[in-house]
Amino acid sequence: MSERGVAALRETSFEEDRTMRAAFFGIDLCACRRVAVVYLLAGSALQCQPTRVQAADLDYSSLRGAIMDDKPADAPDWSGVYLGAQAGYANANVDFGRATGDLVAHVLRDTIIESEAAVSGWTALPERDARRGVFGGFIGYNSQWDDVVLGIEANYNHTNMSITARDKLQRAFIASDRYNYNVDLDARSTVKVMDYMTLRARAGYALGSILPYAMMGVAVGRASIDRSASVAVTAYDYSGMGRPVASLDPNPTTLSEKKNNEFAYGMAAGLGVDMLLTDGIFLRGEYEYIRFISFSKARADINTLRGAVGVKF
Secondary structure, three states: OOHHHHHHHHHHHHHHHHHHHHHHHOOOHHHHHHHHHHHHHHHHHHHHOOOOOOHHHOOOHHHHOOOOOOOOOOOOOOOEEEEEEEEEEEEEEEEOOOOOHHHHHHHOOOOHHHHHHOHHHOOOOOEEEEEEEEEEEEEEEEEEEOOEEEEEEEEEEEEEEEEEEEEEEEEEEEOOOOEEEEEEEEEEEEEEEEEEEEEEEEEEEOEOOEEEEEEEEEEEEEEEEEEEEEEEEEEEEOOOOOOOOEEOOOOOEEEEEEEEEEEEEEEEEEEEEEEEOOOOEEEEEEEEEEEEEEEOOEEEEEEEEEEEEEEEO
16 A cells, blocks of 8 residues: 555545544544634734724824924023113193292291182193203113013113292282282292103013013102292271281291202003114103103193113113
């Protein structure tokens, strides 16, 4: 018998032997074959399953492109300390209206003239304007959030602005004592502003190298004051009883006052724009309005236009 025939005979004997054993033990060979095939297929599927990865392990840079910052890398940075020098032109308007009222009240104290006619409340002096150059310096600090810039600044200006008003006023009235009083009032007042300073908060919006801003704060000014009031009173009997003519003693009576380094306080507000020339040097144009409540009873408003050059660190 050939070798192939022997092999076939052996295989047939093996299958018969396995079948007899399976029958003996009650095993269904067909079912076992089906189970074996299922396991083989499952094993193959597991071997072919790709390895799981986390989303964080994936690189999407090639899909989404480069990450762009909202602020360009070369955008100017306005934050930090800065200082500079400035010069400009100021217009001052001073309302002297009742600047000498307290002097008149002192001259006429305890008189029927003041109690009934309130001479000290008369508007004896007009408003006056003056214009003058100013110069000074400033120092401040900015903090920047995206394009919004907030800061605080101290600003000093020196000038030599003298404003004077002088006028005369005459009135007559009949008082309760039946005298006809003729009152002559001669008043004069001078305010010489020497310097003023503001401490203001600033808020701006950065447009690249240009920073427009608004500011608001408090102001203090220093001035010398020279004022005087001269009051003359002549009273004629209006009762018909022939009473003598009455007057002040002396007539006129003059009271004056001079003050150096008189301080006044007020409020400041304005608009401006800073423009960077380099990373550390900038130019400025600015308008500022200041109202001083009182320089010895005289109210003062100062409007200033100025230019400046500054350095930021």
